[in-house]
Amino acid sequence: MLAANAAMYLQLKGVERNGLPGSAHAIEAHALLHVHRDKVLAGFGDSPTLGRKYRVVGDDSGRLYHALPISGEGASALPVFWMELDPATGAGTLGRVGSEVVATMEGGSHGR
Amino acid sequence: MAGRGQARSIAGRVTSWLVLVVGLAAILLLPLVTVMESPAWPREAEQLCGLAREQARAAIANGSWDGRGMLNLAPEELEGHHSYLYPLALAIGGADSTRVRVYAVSKADGGDAGFLYMDFDLQSKDSSIERVWPDPKLPRD
Numbered sequence: 001m002l003a004a005n006a007a008m009y010l011q012l013k014g015v016e017r018n019g020l021p022g023s024a025h026a027i028e029a030h031a032l033l034h035v036h037r038d039k040v041l042a043g044f045g046d047s048p049t050l051g052r053k054y055r056v057v058g059d060d061s062g063r064l065y066h067a068l069p070i071s072g073e074g075a076s077a078l079p080v081f082w083m084e085l086d087p088a089t090g091a092g093t094l095g096r097v098g099s100e101v102v103a104t105m106e107g108g109s110h111g112r
Numbered sequence: 113m114a115g116r117g118q119a120r121s122i123a124g125r126v127t128s129w130l131v132l133v134v135g136l137a138a139i140l141l142l143p144l145v146t147v148m149e150s151p152a153w154p155r156e157a158e159q160l161c162g163l164a165r166e167q168a169r170a171a172i173a174n175g176s177w178d179g180r181g182m183l184n185l186a187p188e189e190l191e192g193h194h195s196y197l198y199p200l201a202l203a204i205g206g207a208d209s210t211r212v213r214v215y216a217v218s219k220a221d222g223g224d225a226g227f228l229y230m231d232f233d234l235q236s237k238d239s240s241i242e243r244v245w246p247d248p249k250l251p252r253d
Contacts, residue, residue: 030246031217031227035198038213042204044182051198051217103246 026081026096029054029067030103033083033094036065037105041090054080062087066097151224153194157216158241160197161230163189164214165239168201172234179203179210179234194220210234 028051036049036056049056054067057079063086066079078097085092089107096102164185171177183201190197198215205211210233218225226246232239 027220027225027227027246028217030244031198031215034227034229034244035200035202035215038202038204039182042181042202044202047182 025053028052029081030094032056032067033065033081034105037083037085037090037092040085040087045087151194151218151220153192153218153220153225154228154243156192157195157218157228158230160189160192160195160216161214161228161241164197164201164216165212165230165232168212168214168232169234179212180207183212185214192216194218204231 032049032051032054033056036045036058039045039047039049040062045058045062050070053069055070056065056067058065063084065083065085067081067083068079069076081094081096083092083094085105086107090105091107092105093101094103094105167185167189168177168179168183171183172179177183180203182203185197185199185201187199190199195216195218198217200215202213203209203211204213211231212234213229213231215227215229217227224245226244228241228243230239230241
């Protein structure tokens with residue numbers, strides 16, 4: 001009976017964990033975009049921002065950035081997260097590709 | 113003899129009921145305890161940022177960094193049980209500023225995960241920490 005109780009507890013815990021948002025990968029992508037935004041504001045936006053699962057790349061405009069999966073399983077050239085940024089102020093939005101905006105960032109120049 | 117056997121039978125039933133009641137109580141209460149516990153990563157991440165701050169100040173002291181631009185952090189201090197440092201200290205606030213920012217990311221798989229950054233001054237004890245909890249709408253990978 002105790003074993004059954006323990007199994008039930010683990011099952012409940014699993015349901016609870018699975019029901020909560022934000023895996024470690026998504027957290028890292030969000031953090032990397034935030035780091036890259038600060039680097040852009042500090043004048044180092046052309047340097048690579050690499051994480052464990054993602055890397056950040058920008059387009060020529062300097063306003064749109066994507067987090068792409070890097071080596072290992074799930075590696076793909078398709079971006080998973082995006083960030084639109086005003087490089088002058090740092091104000092912007094980010095979200096998952098194909099999904100709505102999940103975060104906004106206030107402006108505030110760091111200068112170089 | 114029969115009375116003793118009957119007493120054992122009653123004791124056995126009472127024990128079974130006790131195990132059942134305690135088990136059901138555990139099923140009901142343990143998830144509540146899990147929900148109420150605070151996540152371990154933010155405190156650890158703050159400590160990792162503190163180590164990064166010491167590393168940056170040491171680099172200033174020994175002349176290997178001038179406090180401008182970026183400093184790569186030593187990998188041996190990056191890893192915690194629940195979080196890790198992003199290997200970068202970034203000078204912020206402009207040319208005349210001595211402010212630096214470091215970042216720590218939770219590696220918790222789900223749950224109350226997020227990241228934080230610590231801003232500190234290279235010359236004073238002024239430090240501040242900002243936690244970022246991603247929006248609940250952030251989809252899982």
